[in-house]
Structure formats: C-alpha cells, structure tokens
Amino acid sequence: MRTQIWNNGGGTQSAAIAALIVTGKLPKPDLAVIADTGRERSSTWDYLDAYIAPALASVGVTIHRVRKELYATVDLMGGKNGDTLLIPAFTTAGQDVGKLPGYCSGEWKREVIRRWATKEHGVKAVTNWIGYSIDEVGRAVKAKNAKKSQGKWQTLFPLIDLGMNRGDCVALVQKMGWPLPPRSSCWMCPNMRVGEWREVMEDDRDRPKVIQFDRDMRKLDRHAWLTDQAVPIDKADFDDANEVMFGRERGACHSGLCFV
Numbered sequence: 038m039r040t041q042i043w044n045n046g047g048g049t050q051s052a053a054i055a056a057l058i059v060t061g062k063l064p065k066p067d068l069a070v071i072a073d074t075g076r077e078r079s080s081t082w083d084y085l086d087a088y089i090a091p092a093l094a095s096v097g098v099t100i101h102r103v104r105k106e107l108y109a110t111v112d113l114m115g116g117k118n119g120d121t122l123l124i125p126a127f128t129t130a131g132q133d134v135g136k137l138p139g140y141c142s143g144e145w146k147r148e149v150i151r152r153w154a155t156k157e158h159g160v161k162a163v164t165n166w167i168g169y170s171i172d173e174v175g176r177a178v179k180a181k182n183a184k185k186s187q188g189k190w191q192t193l194f195p196l197i198d199l200g201m202n203r204g205d206c207v208a209l210v211q212k213m214g215w216p217l218p219p220r221s222s223c224w225m226c227p228n229m230r231v232g233e234w235r236e237v238m239e240d241d242r243d244r245p246k247v248i249q250f251d252r253d254m255r256k257l258d259r260h261a262w263l264t265d266q267a268v269p270i271d272k273a274d275f276d277d278a279n280e281v282m283f284g285r286e287r288g289a290c291h292s293g294l295c296f297v
Contacts, residue, residue: 039191042154043166044146045071045089045100047081047221050168052089053206054195056213059092063195066166068158069093069100072146076223076250079242084218092213101153105145108152114257115140122258126227129267130260137261139228143185151190163190170196170203225250227263234264235275 043058043066045051057063071085090100115123125139154160165186169177177194186192196206210217220233224243237243247263251270254261266273 039162039164040068040154040158040160041066041164041166041193042068042070042150042160044150044168045069046168047071047077047085047218048168049203049210049218050170050196050206051221052084052210052215052218053170053201054166054168055089055093056209056215057195057199058098059096059213061096062199065096065098068154069098070150070153071100071102072149073102073104074141074145074223075105076225076246078219078222078224078237079240080219080236081221084216088215088218092215103149103153105149108149108156109145110148111144113254115144122254122261124225124227126254126258126261126263127265127267128258128260129262134262134265134267136227136265141223147185161189164193165190166193166195168196169194170201170206172202173197225254225263231275231277231280234273238270238275 041064043054045055054063058065058069085100085102093100111119111123113123115121121140122137123140123144124137125141126137128135128137150165151163154163167177167180169180174197177192177197180186181192181194201209207217219236220229222229222233224237224240225247229237237247248269248271251263254263262268263270264273266279
C-alpha cells in the first residue's frame with residue numbers, strides 16, 4: 038500500500054487542494070507537508086498560519102513544515118565540484134545576459150521531503166500529490182514520466198483528475214471564504230516577475246534579506262544577478278514597463294518542482 042503524501046507548495050492550487058480535503062471531496066492524505074527552504078516569502082507563512090493550517094486541523098490533518106537545513110545536502114552551491122550555483126540566476130558570464138538552470142526546487146524541496154518522509158516516517162512506497170491543474174497537463178506528464186517519479190516515488194495530480202483549472206481553484210478558494218494566497222516563492226527567486234519583486238521589496242521583513250543575499254551571491258559567482266537588469270537588487274527598476282525586459286518566458290518557472 039502506497040503512502041499518500043500531499044506536497045503543499047503554498048500557492049492557489051495548493052489552497053484548492055486544502056479546500057477539497059476540508060470539504061471531503063478528496064480523502065485525507067497520510068501526510069501533508071510543506072518544505073521550508075529558509076527563504077520562503079513571509080506572506081506564504083502568514084497565509085498558511087491564518088487559513089490553511091487551521092482549516093486542515095479542523096478535519097484532523099496536520100501540515101508538517103519541514104526545514105530544508107535539516108535534510109538538504111547542498112545549499113546555494115552544488116554540482117560535481119561544488120562550484121555550480123543552484124538557483125536560476127541571470128548571468129553576465131557571456132556576451133549577453135543569460136539564464137542559469139535551476140536545481141533549487143529539486144534540492145531544497147523534493148529531495149528534502151523525500152528524506153524527511155523516509156527518515157521520520159519510514160515510507161516504503163509513496164504517491165506524491167502535486168497541485169497541477171489542467172492548465173498544466175504538459176508539465177504534469179513530464180513530471181510523471183521523469184525518472185525520479187518512478188518506483189518508490191510516484192506522482193498524482195488531484196486537480197487534473199477532477200478536471201479543475203486554475204480558475205476553478207480560485208473560485209473554490211473564494212467559496213471557502215479565504216482570500217487568494219500570495220504567490221508562493223522564495224524571496225530571492227530570479228523567476229519572479231516585476232509585480233512580485235515589488236511586493237518582496239516592499240515587505241520590510243524580506244527586503245533586507247534579499248539585499249544581503251544578492252551581495253553574498255556575487256561573492257560566490259561574480260557574474261550572477263537576481264534580475265536580467267544585471268544590477269544589484271536594490272538598484273533594479275521594478276516599474277511595470279520593465280516586464281517586457283524581464284520577459285514572461287525568461288521569468289517563468291518550468292521546473293515543476295515548487296508544487297504550486
């Protein structure tokens with residue numbers, strides 16, 4: 038029998054899954070978990086503590102907040118020689134501003150949750166619930182067929198099975214009387230768009246952490262930047278007019294591992 042683990046990503050689709058569990062339209066998972074990267078936006082935890090955790094607790098479901106530093110084997114740098122930056126930063130190492138691949142979600146979320154589930158709960162065979170909706174079928178197929186989703190660790194997409202798109206998720210969350218959750222992401226994620234960066238930089242809890250992180254990151258890789266403006270983050274211009282410069286595709290996350 039496979040252990041059912043719901044990977045909560047902290048965003049709208051995850052809130053919809055919580056609502057489905059609370060209303061009995063989905064069975065209770067054996068384990069509900071959210072990975073704490075140590076860099077998650079403060080607004081994510083505000084929402085989780087105010088709405089999701091209490092609602093789940095009312096039906097006997099505890100959501101476990103698993104700290105990355107307890108189970109991750111790498112932080113910012115990894116790779117064979119430990120000199121590869123793991124976040125999808127922009128880089129000026131070439132002639133044009135480029136984009137590094139991102140391994141952070143896999144290392145800081147997927148692997149952390151798997152190690153936690155194995156060590157703390159002794160799981161033998163797992164079905165991970167991931168919050169893709171039918172708008173993201175392509176990503177779901179890719180995730181389901183990935184080598185890391187075979188054998189012991191397999192995947193399930195409850196929203197897709199129920200035929201729900203993102204709009205359905207929004208409507209369900211609102212029907213529960215909950216506000217829509219803020220977009221879940223790390224406060225230093227290079228995949229954020231202009232409006233999201235503004236929100237982060239306007240949050241007095243997160244802004245100083247981002248500025249310090251940005252400076253420390255370039256001590257590890259002098260060509261790395263958090264935006265494609267390739268300037269220190271406190272010098273970047275987050276006017277909406279710069280959305281095109283950031284680029285909707287270049288600023289979109291396609292890893293599929295932040296669990297939405």
